Amino acid sequence: MRAAECYGHLAQRWRGELVVCALGSSTKEWHNILGRRDQSFHMHAMGMASSFGLGLALSRPNTGVWILDSDGGLCMNLGSLLTSAQSAPANLVHFVLNNASYLTIGGGSLVNREVTDYAGMARAAGITNTHRFDDATLFARSIDEILAAGRCTFVELQVESRLDVRPAVPYEGPEIKYRFGRHVEEQEGIEVFGPYGY
Amino acid sequence: MSVQSPVDSVYQELVGSGIRLAASLPDDWLVPLIDRVSGGDDILHVGVAREMEAVGVCSGAFFGGERSVCLMGIAGLFTCVHELACLSLAHGIPLFIVASLRGTVEDPRTYQVAQGLYGLRVLDALTIPYEVVDDASVVWKLGRGHAHARLLKRPYVLFLSKKMLTP
Numbered sequence: 001m002r003a004a005e006c007y008g009h010l011a012q013r014w015r016g017e018l019v020v021c022a023l024g025s026s027t028k029e030w031h032n033i034l035g036r037r038d039q040s041f042h043m044h045a046m047g048m049a050s051s052f053g054l055g056l057a058l059s060r061p062n063t064g065v066w067i068l069d070s071d072g073g074l075c076m077n078l079g080s081l082l083t084s085a086q087s088a089p090a091n092l093v094h095f096v097l098n099n100a101s102y103l104t105i106g107g108g109s110l111v112n113r114e115v116t117d118y119a120g121m122a123r124a125a126g127i128t129n130t131h132r133f134d135d136a137t138l139f140a141r142s143i144d145e146i147l148a149a150g151r152c153t154f155v156e157l158q159v160e161s162r163l164d165v166r167p168a169v170p171y172e173g174p175e176i177k178y179r180f181g182r183h184v185e186e187q188e189g190i191e192v193f194g195p196y197g198y
Numbered sequence: 199m200s201v202q203s204p205v206d207s208v209y210q211e212l213v214g215s216g217i218r219l220a221a222s223l224p225d226d227w228l229v230p231l232i233d234r235v236s237g238g239d240d241i242l243h244v245g246v247a248r249e250m251e252a253v254g255v256c257s258g259a260f261f262g263g264e265r266s267v268c269l270m271g272i273a274g275l276f277t278c279v280h281e282l283a284c285l286s287l288a289h290g291i292p293l294f295i296v297a298s299l300r301g302t303v304e305d306p307r308t309y310q311v312a313q314g315l316y317g318l319r320v321l322d323a324l325t326i327p328y329e330v331v332d333d334a335s336v337v338w339k340l341g342r343g344h345a346h347a348r349l350l351k352r353p354y355v356l357f358l359s360k361k362m363l364t365p
Contacts, residue, residue, distance in 0.1 A: 018261075020258070041261065043285070044284050044285060044288045044289060045254075045280065045281050045284035045285035045288070046280075046284070047250075047281075048250070048253070048254040048257075048281055048284075048285050049254075050254070051246075051250070051251040051252075051253070051254025051255050051257075051258070052254040052255070052257050052258040052285070053258060054244075054254070054255055054258060055219070055221070055244075055254060055255035055256060055257060055258025055259040055260075055262070055264075055266070056258035056259065056261055056262050057258075058219065058242065058244065058255070058258075058259065058262070058264075059219065059258070059259040059261075059262025059263060059264035059266075060262040060263075077248075077250070077251065077254075079246070079247030079248045079251060080246075080247070080251055080254075082247045083244065083245070083246050083247055083251055083255075086245065087244055172288075173288045173289045173290065174289060174290040176289060177289045177290055177291060180261060181261055184261050184262070184263070188262075188263070190262075190263035191263055192260070192261055192262075192263055194348060198292075198348060198349065198351055
């Protein structure tokens with residue numbers, strides 16, 4: 001199963017959920033597949049996608065929030081599984097690409113790669129709706145049911161460690177902030193930035 | 199006439215400034231304030247497993263239009279250097295942090311000495327502004343902290359002395 005396949009299926013099912021992309025291949029894959037520039041926050045801080053997504057979900061409880069995380073990123077913030085389990089916002093779906101490697105930097109192996117079960121870890125932390133897929137067709141068939149569950153959800157996607165060449169997201173830091181914030185303001189009808197634009 | 203405790207004053211300033219979410223991890227000085235937050239109905243309290251999570255949670259809440267605060271000890275703030283640099287500063291996201299100022303002359307804990315020696319210098323190196331609130335006469339700064347972080351487009355830290363964390 002390839003990451004691009006998984007994200008392709010997710011993009012077909014995307015209905016305006018707010019998306020938080022982890023640093024690395026998640027950002028590139030999603031940006032290139034969805035082709036929209038502003039509906040995703042592309043994270044510069046490795047490990048922070050899960051916590052950022054939780055805060056976003058708690059503050060917009062009636063809007064779906066997807067976290068597109070990496071295994072390396074999650075490993076840097078495993079405690080976030082406990083925090084998500086305790087808060088358990090019903091609108092949060094946390095996807096983790098498990099390619100067992102640090103693909104963005106050339107594929108160095110993740111620690112304990114042969115046996116780690118991230119969905120099992122999430123379940124043990126207390127997230128009750130967890131899934132693990134290594135087959136893209138089965139994943140595609142299950143997406144609607146997963147998203148319809150209406151409770152805090154964790155999905156591990158076991159994908160090939162394969163570096164597909166993708167263009168980088170052509171903007172960074174503050175521009176990501178303003179693009180995403182303006183998108184949220186427009187979609188949600190709320191004020192993210194104040195009357196003077198900050 | 200009842201007199202507000204310092205913790206109650208801090209809490210009221212936070213609520214009065216529109217803070218509706220607090221992400222926290224306690225040290226022993228902060229427990230009364232965090233208990234006050236989690237026991238009230240005004241602020242959604244998110245306990246975290248490590249302080250850096252609070253940086254992420256409050257940053258996400260910013261984009262959800264929610265005013266938030268991170269509550270942590272200065273020891274926890276030490277552990278957030280990467281997140282402060284690569285999330286808050288790199289993206290220019292405002293972040294309001296209320297932290298206990300440990301390792302001062304009023305703190306007898308040997309394991310807080312390092313925080314007192316190096317904590318403020320770390321923030322200086324990161325160009326993160328901070329102030330110390332050590333008296334009820336300046337508790338109003340708590341009510342301005344979130345707005346000031348927004349103006350700065352970066353983290354802003356208000357340190358509380360032990361006296362200000364008295365229940």
